[in-house]
Amino acid sequence: QVQFVQSGAEVKRPGASVKVSCRASGYSFTTYAMHWVRQAPGQRPEWMGWISAAVGNTGYSQTFQGRLTLTRDISASTVFMELRNLRSEDTAVYFCARGPPGTILMDVWGKGTTVTVSS
Amino acid sequence: SYELTQPPSVSVSPGQTARITCSGDALPEKYPYWYQQKSGQAPVLVNYEDNKRPSGIPERFSGSISGTMATLTISGAQVEDEADYYCFSRDNTEIYRVFGGGTKLTVL
Numbered sequence: 001q002v003q004f005v006q007s008g009a010e011v012k013r014p015g016a017s018v019k020v021s022c023r024a025s026g027y028s029f030t031t032y033a034m035h036w037v038r039q040a041p042g043q044r045p046e047w048m049g050w051i052s053a054a055v056g057n058t059g060y061s062q063t064f065q066g067r068l069t070l071t072r073d074i075s076a077s078t079v080f081m082e083l084r085n086l087r088s089e090d091t092a093v094y095f096c097a098r099g100p101p102g103t104i105l106m107d108v109w110g111k112g113t114t115v116t117v118s119s
Numbered sequence: 120s121y122e123l124t125q126p127p128s129v130s131v132s133p134g135q136t137a138r139i140t141c142s143g144d145a146l147p148e149k150y151p152y153w154y155q156q157k158s159g160q161a162p163v164l165v166n167y168e169d170n171k172r173p174s175g176i177p178e179r180f181s182g183s184i185s186g187t188m189a190t191l192t193i194s195g196a197q198v199e200d201e202a203d204y205y206c207f208s209r210d211n212t213e214i215y216r217v218f219g220g221g222t223k224l225t226v227l
Contacts, residue, residue: 037162044205045154045162047216061216095161104209104216105152107173109161 002026004096004110011116017084020113022096029077030054033099035106036070036081038092050099051079086117121210123219130225137193139222141206146187151208153182153191162205166191196226
């Protein structure tokens with residue numbers, strides 16, 4: 001079955017960077033895109049961006065332009081999300097979610113990685 | 120920016136029909152995706168693209184759209200359907216992809 005294993009919880013200082021990984025299994029990795037969505041405590045989810053697993057094309061929400069980089073390692077069926085210049089408002093659970101080609105649909109989600117930004 | 124508006128809460132008794140709405144200017148052309156999120160868990164897709172359901176999602180979950188309002192209908196709601204429900208869609212420029220504010224469904 002389709003599964004995602006995300007890296008463990010992180011605690012970072014303001015101004016630092018965080019890199020979260022998402023390893024996929026149970027499907028053809030390069031057939032789909034991967035999206036990243038975050039959810040701050042008590043808030044609605046927030047779409048961050050996507051990456052094509054096949055060719056590495058990316059698209060980012062304007063909210064994160066300049067701070068967010070998505071990459072992938074095809075050999076490891078893994079996608080990475082790096083967010084730089086962290087601030088307290090970036091404290092959230094970060095989810096990876098699979099995206100069928102040609103749509104904005106996110107059909108299967110990882111369990112999430114908690115990132116806490118605190119001085 | 121773009122906004123999708125949902126009621127904060129909906130409450131029904133077990134076996135009743137729950138209707139959760141989502142309003143947005145682009146919805147007539149951009150059918151929303153509906154996600155169920157239980158406490159402490161990742162969202163789960165329950166309805167998409169002209170009332171399709173992923174495998175494993177009960178038939179009681181259905182979606183519809185009329186003008187700028189989409190509705191997720193849970194026919195015969197069960198206690199296990201208690202969760203937050205979010206709609207997700209994009210605007211006509213395809214620039215903004217947003218979630219609605221979420222609706223807390225209570226079944227008791």
